[in-house]
Amino acid sequence: MNPDELEEVKAQIDPEKKVISFAKLKLVMEERLKPKGTVEELTALFKELDRDDDMAIPAPEFKNYMLNLGQKLPLEEYEALWKEAGNDPSIDIAALAERLCPQPPPPKKGKKKKKK
Numbered sequence: 001m002n003p004d005e006l007e008e009v010k011a012q013i014d015p016e017k018k019v020i021s022f023a024k025l026k027l028v029m030e031e032r033l034k035p036k037g038t039v040e041e042l043t044a045l046f047k048e049l050d051r052d053d054d055m056a057i058p059a060p061e062f063k064n065y066m067l068n069l070g071q072k073l074p075l076e077e078y079e080a081l082w083k084e085a086g087n088d089p090s091i092d093i094a095a096l097a098e099r100l101c102p103q104p105p106p107p108k109k110g111k112k113k114k115k116k
Contacts, residue, residue: 009028009029012028013025013028037100037101038101039097039098039101042096042097042100042101043093043094043097046091046093046096046097047093049061049062049065050093055092055093055094056090056091056092056093057090057091057093058089058090058091059082059088059089059090059091062082062085062091063078063082066078066081081100084096084099084100085099
């Protein structure tokens with residue numbers, strides 16, 4: 001965390017600069033450490049680009065959006081994204097969101113001890 005981020009966290013935890021409670025610290029840090037970009041969020045963003053509401057974006061439109069609108073991607077990043085999307089004539093929104101979003105690891109199964 002850089003000094004500016006640290007000051008921001010301190011202000012969120014204790015705006016009156018008196019006492020830092022564990023509960024408030026936990027709440028703020030859980031929010032800051034929450035994984036960014038869920039499948040649902042990315043799907044919702046891509047659906048905004050889906051003109052005919054079929055959960056797909058034609059490849060030429062997808063390229064135009066990624067290279068020219070909003071936070072413009074450099075061509076190399078677009079090509080990597082296009083490759084991830086499967087180089088198809090249209091982009092399947094749900095499938096791309098699944099591939100791009102980090103999935104939490106499955107819960108570990110602990111070894112059960114046998115009772116004697």
